[in-house]
Amino acid sequence: MTSLAEHSPPRTDQASRVARRRLIGLFGNQQILLLLVLIAMIGFFTIRNPIFFSVDVFGNILLDWGPVVLIAVGETFVVVSGGIDLSVGANVGLSGVLAAFVMRDLTTAHHGQTLTLIVGTLIAIAAGTGIGLINAVLINYARIVPFIATLATLGAAGGMSIVLTGGAPIGGGPANAITLSVPKFGPFSWPGIAVVALVIVLGLFMHKARFGRYTFAIGSNTFAARGAGINVRRHITKVYALSGLLAGLAGMYLYLRLGSGAPTSGAGGELDAIAAVVIGGASLTGGVGRLSGTVLGALILTTVTSGLIIIGVAPNWKQVVVALLIATAVFVQGLRTSGRSTA
Amino acid sequence: MTATAPLYEVRNISKNYGSVVALEDVSLALHAGEVIGLVGDNGAGKSTLVKALSGVHQPSTGSILLDGEERRWKSPHDAIEAGIETLYQDSGLAPHLSVSANVFLGREITKPGLLGRMGFLSQKVMDAQAHADLERVGIAVPASRKSVAQLSGGQRQAVAIGRAVAWARKVIILDEPTNHLGARQAGEVLQVIKAAREKGLGVIFISHTLPHVLQVTDRIVVLRLGKVVRDAPTSEFDADSLLGTITGLIESPR
Amino acid sequence: MVHLRISGSPALRRGVVVLACTALGLSLAACSSTKSSTTAGAGGAGKSLTIAFVMGAEADPFFKAMKVGADAEAKAKGVNLIWQGDPSQYSPATQIPIVDQVMAQKPSGLVLIPTDPDALQPSVAKATALKIPVVNVDTHVTDLSNVLSFITGDNADGGAKAADAMAKAIGYASGQSYQVVVGLTSATATTNVARLEGFQSEIASKYPGIQIVDKAYSQSQAATANTNVSNWLTKYPKLNGIFAIDGTNATGAAAALQAKGLVGKVALIGYDAYPTNVDLMTKGVFTALIAQNPAAEAKLAIDDLVAKLTGASTAGIQPKVTIPNVVLNKDTSAADLKAYTYVS
Numbered sequence: 015m016t017s018l019a020e021h022s023p024p025r026t027d028q029a030s031r032v033a034r035r036r037l038i039g040l041f042g043n044q045q046i047l048l049l050l051v052l053i054a055m056i057g058f059f060t061i062r063n064p065i066f067f068s069v070d071v072f073g074n075i076l077l078d079w080g081p082v083v084l085i086a087v088g089e090t091f092v093v094v095s096g097g098i099d100l101s102v103g104a105n106v107g108l109s110g111v112l113a114a115f116v117m118r119d120l121t122t123a124h125h126g127q128t129l130t131l132i133v134g135t136l137i138a139i140a141a142g143t144g145i146g147l148i149n150a151v152l153i154n155y156a157r158i159v160p161f162i163a164t165l166a167t168l169g170a171a172g173g174m175s176i177v178l179t180g181g182a183p184i185g186g187g188p189a190n191a192i193t194l195s196v197p198k199f200g201p202f203s204w205p206g207i208a209v210v211a212l213v214i215v216l217g218l219f220m221h222k223a224r225f226g227r228y229t230f231a232i233g234s235n236t237f238a239a240r241g242a243g244i245n246v247r248r249h250i251t252k253v254y255a256l257s258g259l260l261a262g263l264a265g266m267y268l269y270l271r272l273g274s275g276a277p278t279s280g281a282g283g284e285l286d287a288i289a290a291v292v293i294g295g296a297s298l299t300g301g302v303g304r305l306s307g308t309v310l311g312a313l314i315l316t317t318v319t320s321g322l323i324i325i326g327v328a329p330n331w332k333q334v335v336v337a338l339l340i341a342t343a344v345f346v347q348g349l350r351t352s353g354r355s356t357a
Numbered sequence: 358m359t360a361t362a363p364l365y366e367v368r369n370i371s372k373n374y375g376s377v378v379a380l381e382d383v384s385l386a387l388h389a390g391e392v393i394g395l396v397g398d399n400g401a402g403k404s405t406l407v408k409a410l411s412g413v414h415q416p417s418t419g420s421i422l423l424d425g426e427e428r429r430w431k432s433p434h435d436a437i438e439a440g441i442e443t444l445y446q447d448s449g450l451a452p453h454l455s456v457s458a459n460v461f462l463g464r465e466i467t468k469p470g471l472l473g474r475m476g477f478l479s480q481k482v483m484d485a486q487a488h489a490d491l492e493r494v495g496i497a498v499p500a501s502r503k504s505v506a507q508l509s510g511g512q513r514q515a516v517a518i519g520r521a522v523a524w525a526r527k528v529i530i531l532d533e534p535t536n537h538l539g540a541r542q543a544g545e546v547l548q549v550i551k552a553a554r555e556k557g558l559g560v561i562f563i564s565h566t567l568p569h570v571l572q573v574t575d576r577i578v579v580l581r582l583g584k585v586v587r588d589a590p591t592s593e594f595d596a597d598s599l600l601g602t603i604t605g606l607i608e609s610p611r
Numbered sequence: 612m613v614h615l616r617i618s619g620s621p622a623l624r625r626g627v628v629v630l631a632c633t634a635l636g637l638s639l640a641a642c643s644s645t646k647s648s649t650t651a652g653a654g655g656a657g658k659s660l661t662i663a664f665v666m667g668a669e670a671d672p673f674f675k676a677m678k679v680g681a682d683a684e685a686k687a688k689g690v691n692l693i694w695q696g697d698p699s700q701y702s703p704a705t706q707i708p709i710v711d712q713v714m715a716q717k718p719s720g721l722v723l724i725p726t727d728p729d730a731l732q733p734s735v736a737k738a739t740a741l742k743i744p745v746v747n748v749d750t751h752v753t754d755l756s757n758v759l760s761f762i763t764g765d766n767a768d769g770g771a772k773a774a775d776a777m778a779k780a781i782g783y784a785s786g787q788s789y790q791v792v793v794g795l796t797s798a799t800a801t802t803n804v805a806r807l808e809g810f811q812s813e814i815a816s817k818y819p820g821i822q823i824v825d826k827a828y829s830q831s832q833a834a835t836a837n838t839n840v841s842n843w844l845t846k847y848p849k850l851n852g853i854f855a856i857d858g859t860n861a862t863g864a865a866a867a868l869q870a871k872g873l874v875g876k877v878a879l880i881g882y883d884a885y886p887t888n889v890d891l892m893t894k895g896v897f898t899a900l901i902a903q904n905p906a907a908e909a910k911l912a913i914d915d916l917v918a919k920l921t922g923a924s925t926a927g928i929q930p931k932v933t934i935p936n937v938v939l940n941k942d943t944s945a946a947d948l949k950a951y952t953y954v955s
Binding site: 241 | 411413432433434437438443445449450451452453454458459462463464465467475476477478480
C-alpha cells in the first residue's frame with residue numbers, strides 16, 4: 015500500500031531552510047540560553063563586586079530560590095495543562111500562618127521540636143492541598159475559568175490570613191526553626207536540599223511518566239485527551255492539588271526562614287512563579303514547557319535580586335530586568351513556533 | 358451479512374439538550390465487517406449520534422448494545438476499553454506531543470516493576486511499536502519522536518486514522534476523516550477503511566463527501582432533523598437520490 | 612461584637628473555618644466581623660453620637676491596636692463607632708470610596724487617617740460642607756484649616772530615638788567609624804520618611820562617625836526584607852548595626868541575624884511592638900524596639916470629637932498633638948512591655 019505521508023518538499027529553498035532551522039535550534043534551546051544568561055549575570059555581578067562570587071552569597075540566593083521554585087514548579091504543571099493558578103502566593107501565606115498557629119500551640123504545650131516541625135509541615139501541606147482542591151472544584155464542577163477561580167481563592171486566602179493574624183506574624187514556634195535554614199553543605203541548607211530533591215523527582219514525573227504526559231496532552235488538546243480516554247477532570251484536579259501542595263511547602267519553607275508565619279508572606283508570589291515559568295519557556299496557552307527551564311528561570315530571578323543588592327543598585331531595578339527577560343523569552347518562543355509552523 | 362447478529366447497535370435513542378431535541382428515536386445496527394455511511398445535513402444529529410456511540414455523551418433515552426449485550430458508557434474511556442475507537446473530526450491529536458505519544462495516548466506502556474507502577478514510561482518501546490503499528494495499517498509516517506505540530510495536515514490525519522485502526526478491536530467510528538485532504542490522500546484513507554473492513558471491524562463512516570460514501574460503504578443511514586429518514590444498502594442510492602434524501606427533496610419510503 | 616480571637620482557640624478549628632469560608636466563597640466581610648462594627652451606646656443621652664473612623668489598612672497591626680483603643684473609648688463615652696478601611700491596601704484609591712460610603716451614613720463626626728495628604732483633601736472639604744467635624748490621626752491632609760485636630764505619634768522623634776539607641780548599642784565613641792544599614796518598606800510612606808529623617812538628622816548632629824552605607828525597600832514583605840539584610844551581612848562584613856524601620860522589616864532582619872549567627876554581634880534596632888518582635892527583644896535579638904501608642908491616639912481623637920459635638924468644653928482641643936514614641940529594651944518593665952505591645 016502506498017504511503018499517506020507527504021514526501022519531501024521541493025529542494026529549491028532547502029538550504030536556506032536548513033540554515034534558518036539551525037539558527038532557531040541554537041536560540042530555541044531555552045535551557046542553554048538560560049544557562050548562558052545566568053552565567054553572564056554571575057560574571058557581571060562578580061566584576062562589579064567580587065564578594066558576589068562567594069558561598070555566602072550563593073547561600074543567600076538559594077535561600078530565596080527555595081519558595082520561588084516550589085510554587086513555580088507547581089505553576090509549570092498548571093500552565094502546561096492549559097490553566098493558570100493565581101492563588102499560589104496567597105496560599106503560601108495562609109499555609110504558613112496555619113502551620114505557625116499549630117506549631118505555636120504545640121510549643122506552648124511543650125511538645126518536642128522535631129515532632130512540632132513535622133506536624134507543622136503536614137498542616138502546611140494539608141492547607142495548601144486543600145486550597146488547590148478548592149481551585150479544582152471551582153474549575154471542574156462550578157465551571158469557572160482558572161483565571162477567575164484562582165483569583166477568587168487568592169482573595170479569600172489572602173483575606174483569611176490577615177483576619178486570622180490581625181496582620182502580625184505568628185511566632186512562638188520551635189526555637190530551632192531558623193537554624194534549620196542555615197546553609198550546611200556549601201550554599202545548601204537542609205530545606206534547600208529537600209527542595210532540590212523534590213524538584214528532580216517532579217521533573218521526572220513531568221517528562222518521563224504518565225502524569226506529565228497527560229498534563230501535556232490536556233494542555234495541548236483537551237478534546238483529544240478526553241477522546242483518548244483520559245479522565246481530564248480527575249487529572250486537572252491532581253494538577254491543581256499538586257500546585258497547592260507545593261505552595262503549602264513553600265509556606266513552611268518561609269516559616270523556617272523567618273521563624274514565624276507572616277500573613278503577607280508570599281503575597282505577589284504568583285507573579286514570580288509565572289515569570290519563572292514564562293522565562294523558562296513554557297507557553298501560557300498550554301502544552302509546552304520544561305521543568306528545567308522553570309528551575310533556571312527561578313534561579314535567574316533570585317540571582318538578580320541578590321546581585322542588585324550586592325552591587326548596590328536599588329532592588330526595584332529587578333522588575334525592569336525581569337520584564338526584559340520575560341519579553342525576550344516570549345520573543346524566543348515566538349521564533350520557535352513560527353520556525354515550526356513553516357518547517 | 359444481515360443473517361448474523363449485529364456487532365454494535367443502538368435502539369430508539371433520543372438526546373435532548375434542554376428543550377432542543379438533537380436525536381429522536383434513532384436506531385442503527387452495525388455488523389462485523391460492515392461499513393455504514395452516516396450522512397445528513399449540518400444539524401441533522403450526526404455529531405450527537407457519534408458522541409453517543411463513542412461514550413462522550415449518554416443518550417437521554419434508548420439503549421446501546423455491543424455484541425447483543427446492553428451497555429452504558431460513562432465516559433469515552435469505557436467505550437475504548439470495550440473495543441470502540443473514534444476518530445474525531447479535526448481534533449483527534451495533541452499537536453505538542455510526538456507521534457508515538459499520540460498513538461499511545463491514554464494507554465501508555467510503562468516500565469516494568471515499581472517504576473512502571475509509578476507511571477514511568479517505556480518511551481523506546483512505544484516509539485518502535487507506534488512505528489510498526491502505523492506501518493501495519495498501511496501508513497508510513499515520519500519518525501515516531503517527531504511532534505505532531507511538525508506534520509502536514511495529511512500526515513496528521515494518517516496518524517489519527519492509523520491510531521484508531523491499530524487499536525480498534527470491534528468498532529471504528531470515523532468522523533469526517535477525509536476532510537481537508539487532497540484527492541490522493543483521501544483515496545488512501547478509503548483504502549484504510551476497506552482494510553479495516555477486511556479485518557472484520559465494523560466501521561461507521563461520517564462524511565459530507567457523498568462520492569466517498571457511495572464508494573466505500575455497504576449501507577447508508579440518512580439523518581434529518583434528528584431522525585433516521587432512510588437506512589438502506591448503498592446499492593439503492595445514486596448521487597442524486599442520496600442528495601435528495603439528505604435535503605428532504607425526496608420523501609423517503611419509511 | 613464577635614471577634615475572631617487568636618489566642619486560645621485550637622488552630623485546627625481555625626483551619627476548618629478558613630477552608631469552609633473559602634469553599635463557600637464567602638466574601639471577606641462575611642467571614643470577618645472586624646471590617647465594620649458598631650458599639651452600641653451605653654450611657655449616651657437620648658440621641659447617641661456616631662463617629663466614623665476611616666483608617667489605612669486593616670492588615671496592619673498598628674491599626675488593629677488603634678481599633679482596640681477606639682473601641683474602648685467609644686464604649687466608655689457611649690458613642691456608636693463605624694470602623695472602616697481597606698482590608699490590606701494602604702492606598703487613596705481604595706480609601707476615597709470608603710470615605711464617601713461612610714459619609715453617606717451621616718456620622719456625627721469623622722476620624723480620618725488620610726493615606727495621601729492631597730488626594731484626601733476633597734473628602735475633608737465634603738465633610739466640612741456636611742458640617743461633620745474631622746480629626747486626622749497618624750497622617751494628615753495638606754490643608755489642616757478645616758481639621759479640628761491632628762493627632763500623631765512623633766515618627767521623626769522615634770527615628771531620633773532609634774539613632775540614640777543605635778549609638779548606645781554599638782558603643783559609639785567619637786573618632787571611630789561605624790557602618791549601619793536601614794531597611795525600609797517604601798520610599799514614600801510618610802511614617803517611613805519621617806522616621807528616616809529623624810534617624811539621619813540625629814546621626815548627623817550627634818554621631819558623625821556613623822555612616823549609613825545602604826538602604827533598601829521591602830514592599831511590606833518580610834521575606835524581601837530578609838533577603839536584603841542577608842545580602843548586606845555578606846556585603847558588609849564589618850557592619851555594626853541595622854535599623855529596621857517597621858514591623859515587617861524588623862521580622863525579616865531578626866531572622867537574618869539569627870540565621871547568620873550574628874545575634875549580639877550586629878545591633879538591631881526595630882520598630883513596632885508586634886508580639887513576635889517583643890518576644891525576640893526579650894531574647895536579645897533586638898537591641899531595642901521603638902513603639903508607638905496607637906490606642907492613645909484613637910482615644911484622644913474620639914474624646915476631641917465628643918467634646919466638640921456635645922458642646923462641652925472645647926478648650927482642651929489642640930490643633931496638633933504629638934504622642935511620643937517610646938523605646939522598649941531589656942530594661943523596660945514587664946508592665947510597660949505589655950502596655951505597648953500591639954494586640955490584635
